[in-house]
Amino acid sequence: MSFVTSLYEKHLMQQISKYPIPEHVSLVISETDLLYADGFRKLKDYVTWCRQTGIKMTSIYIEVLDTEETLKSQIIEKLTSKLTEYLTKAPGTIGYQIFGENGELQSERKGKDFQIYISVGFGGRKEVTKAVRDILEKVKEGKIKASEISEKDIESRLTVKHEPDLFIRSGGKHLSDFLIWQSIYSEYYFTDVDWRSIRKLDIIRIIRDFQKRQRRFGK
Amino acid sequence: MSFVTSLYEKHLMQQISKYPIPEHVSLVISETDLLYADGFRKLKDYVTWCRQTGIKMTSIYIEVLDTEETLKSQIIEKLTSKLTEYLTKAPGTIGYQIFGENGELQSERKGKDFQIYISVGFGGRKEVTKAVRDILEKVKEGKIKASEISEKDIESRLTVKHEPDLFIRSGGKHLSDFLIWQSIYSEYYFTDVDWRSIRKLDIIRIIRDFQKRQRRFGK
Numbered sequence: 001m002s003f004v005t006s007l008y009e010k011h012l013m014q015q016i017s018k019y020p021i022p023e024h025v026s027l028v029i030s031e032t033d034l035l036y037a038d039g040f041r042k043l044k045d046y047v048t049w050c051r052q053t054g055i056k057m058t059s060i061y062i063e064v065l066d067t068e069e070t071l072k073s074q075i076i077e078k079l080t081s082k083l084t085e086y087l088t089k090a091p092g093t094i095g096y097q098i099f100g101e102n103g104e105l106q107s108e109r110k111g112k113d114f115q116i117y118i119s120v121g122f123g124g125r126k127e128v129t130k131a132v133r134d135i136l137e138k139v140k141e142g143k144i145k146a147s148e149i150s151e152k153d154i155e156s157r158l159t160v161k162h163e164p165d166l167f168i169r170s171g172g173k174h175l176s177d178f179l180i181w182q183s184i185y186s187e188y189y190f191t192d193v194d195w196r197s198i199r200k201l202d203i204i205r206i207i208r209d210f211q212k213r214q215r216r217f218g219k
Numbered sequence: 220m221s222f223v224t225s226l227y228e229k230h231l232m233q234q235i236s237k238y239p240i241p242e243h244v245s246l247v248i249s250e251t252d253l254l255y256a257d258g259f260r261k262l263k264d265y266v267t268w269c270r271q272t273g274i275k276m277t278s279i280y281i282e283v284l285d286t287e288e289t290l291k292s293q294i295i296e297k298l299t300s301k302l303t304e305y306l307t308k309a310p311g312t313i314g315y316q317i318f319g320e321n322g323e324l325q326s327e328r329k330g331k332d333f334q335i336y337i338s339v340g341f342g343g344r345k346e347v348t349k350a351v352r353d354i355l356e357k358v359k360e361g362k363i364k365a366s367e368i369s370e371k372d373i374e375s376r377l378t379v380k381h382e383p384d385l386f387i388r389s390g391g392k393h394l395s396d397f398l399i400w401q402s403i404y405s406e407y408y409f410t411d412v413d414w415r416s417i418r419k420l421d422i423i424r425i426i427r428d429f430q431k432r433q434r435r436f437g438k
Contacts, residue, residue, distance in 0.1 A: 128347060128400070129369065133366075140365055149351055150348065151344050167394070173408075175403055184344070184394055184399065185393060187393045188394055190407070
């Protein structure tokens, strides 16, 4: 990192520290972003940057290409086990939950100063469908009345309970099948920078933009 | 419209006619966008522009400010009746469906060359919840087995059946509670231009950008 970049980064860090930092940041990347040589190091960097800027929670969706079923499952399995291995080594104050293709909790740890949710190919449509199956069970058991089903009943059964303040979509401007229910009030950031080239500076800039939007909104 | 703008518009119309036009375009505006003096004329213009460029279908979400319940219902009722009045006068080849706050169909007409869905304050969370209640009815009647509920069962009960190709969000960069299920593959366009100032040129530009993204995607 050049001297100038480093100075600029410090300057921006000071700027963003003056205003509220988004608490929960969501990120969508693809399986290839992780599978290339430095993918996991970039993920580690990203988590470090989040913590340095004061973000408390990140939810990460790893989009898995719709390919032949067996291959897809193998990729998801490999990613899930590598992610678990990687997160086990992370500082103990970092908590995490990793969800597999069908929303089963693959591994977790409680943490006290930062929380990571990782979803490997488990998108929002599947998440909502799972909640519906769950509601049906309760109705069958007579614990909920069908006529009283409300948005709250779906909401309370979703895997990720926290609505993101900020949603980062790197390389690509279409939406994604992640947190479709939780993200309706999120601020959206498309960045042309692809995931492999993303720097701390980019994250800080996104936070600064987020704060500007919030302040305009308050007027 | 100046002579230069008119020439530029013609030039762009020729350009976009060379590539596939998005079939279904979604639009999110707010109730104040409609309630100001020229709101309905702008809506009429927008529909005309859609038809001129070759778009086949538009779904429009009128976000209604979360205010005191009685006032909110009054606003929704007024908007719904004005929209019905307005659409009744539209050319007969234009079909439409207007949905009220709780997803009830307020009025509709079949059309053969263009289709409009308007949702007044009926967002995606409500839409999904309504689908769930519907599924529960079928389960109670023994027509569906609870264990077999799939994404398709939710999908087939949504109010709007068509996934948008392109999603236009004018003035504002947060997502919205509209078509949360249907829009996961949509291309998203935030425009800084607010709804009242939007011109045909803006719509053509958005289509041109959409086509560029599609072509890059194909490579």
